[in-house]
Amino acid sequence: MRGFQHRLSEFDARGIRVVGISVDPSDVSKRQSQKLGYTFPLLSDPDAKVIRRYDLLHPGAGPKGADIARPAEFLLDSDGIVRWVNLTDNIAVRARPQQVLDALNRPSPVGQ
Amino acid sequence: MKRKWNWPIWVGFVLVLAGLFSYEFFARFPITRDFPWANFLLFGIGAALLIVGLFRAFGRPQAYRGKIFGSFFAAIAVLCVAFFSYVIFYVLHQVPASAGAPHVGQKAPDFFLLDQNGQPVGLGDLLSNSKGALLIFYRGFW
Numbered sequence: 001m002r003g004f005q006h007r008l009s010e011f012d013a014r015g016i017r018v019v020g021i022s023v024d025p026s027d028v029s030k031r032q033s034q035k036l037g038y039t040f041p042l043l044s045d046p047d048a049k050v051i052r053r054y055d056l057l058h059p060g061a062g063p064k065g066a067d068i069a070r071p072a073e074f075l076l077d078s079d080g081i082v083r084w085v086n087l088t089d090n091i092a093v094r095a096r097p098q099q100v101l102d103a104l105n106r107p108s109p110v111g112q
Numbered sequence: 113m114k115r116k117w118n119w120p121i122w123v124g125f126v127l128v129l130a131g132l133f134s135y136e137f138f139a140r141f142p143i144t145r146d147f148p149w150a151n152f153l154l155f156g157i158g159a160a161l162l163i164v165g166l167f168r169a170f171g172r173p174q175a176y177r178g179k180i181f182g183s184f185f186a187a188i189a190v191l192c193v194a195f196f197s198y199v200i201f202y203v204l205h206q207v208p209a210s211a212g213a214p215h216v217g218q219k220a221p222d223f224f225l226l227d228q229n230g231q232p233v234g235l236g237d238l239l240s241n242s243k244g245a246l247l248i249f250y251r252g253f254w
Contacts, residue, residue, distance in 0.1 A: 015243030022252035029228035032253045043225040043233055050223040055212030056249050063254050070207050074247040078239050082214045091204045093146045100246060
């Protein structure tokens with residue numbers, strides 16, 4: 001997410017709102033975003049309700065066997081339709097900002 | 113005659129340890145995290161030096177030290193690389209398939225969550241007055 005913070009102005013310029021979502025409680029997110037200088041919102045889903053709704057639960061992968069989110073990125077248009085999605089098969093490999101910006105630059109599918 | 117210090121064993125061993133413990137550092141940059149080639153490079157150089165050192169120790173034991181501690185260090189180095197490879201090639205790939213995650217063209221499920229300041233944020237809020245949203249689900253800092 002550090003990379004997305006670095007290039008946040010490019011997402012702002014395209015009118016794309018960037019948010020992070022995890023099981024972290026708000027106070028942990030607040031501490032981390034202050035420490036790392038993140039200016040986009042970090043949303044807190046402590047019961048993993050939304051994470052489950054998106055089928056992104058990684059059961060038992062957190063501390064003390066807690067359920068957490070697997071890494072995933074979704075680019076939505078203004079109607080909330082998924083335009084691009086990245087479901088990594090390696091926890092250490094996440095989407096890079098350039099991939100998302102490239103997806104934004106591609107022409108929309110027919111009918112848009 | 114006093115036997116000579118077998119430096120490749122020591123330097124090789126230190127490089128293998130450096131390869132293991134520098135993971136956290138190299139993982140900060142996508143270019144060295146997506147595939148940890150920098151760590152494997154350190155392992156490779158370290159292993160080559162260890163082999164050179166062991167050849168010296170066993171080939172000319174009257175001139176070089178290191179038959180016992182060299183073997184011991186080499187065994188630890190092998191364990192380090194095996195553990196690292198297990199994590200990189202197996203543990204990191206244990207990710208759920210998420211077949212039910214929203215596909216391209218589908219509507220993203222709605223949500224309403226608190227941000228880091230305790231302010232409620234809904235998907236509708238993110239999409240109003242914007243051209244779209246990027247949702248980044250992450251494992252968390254705990």
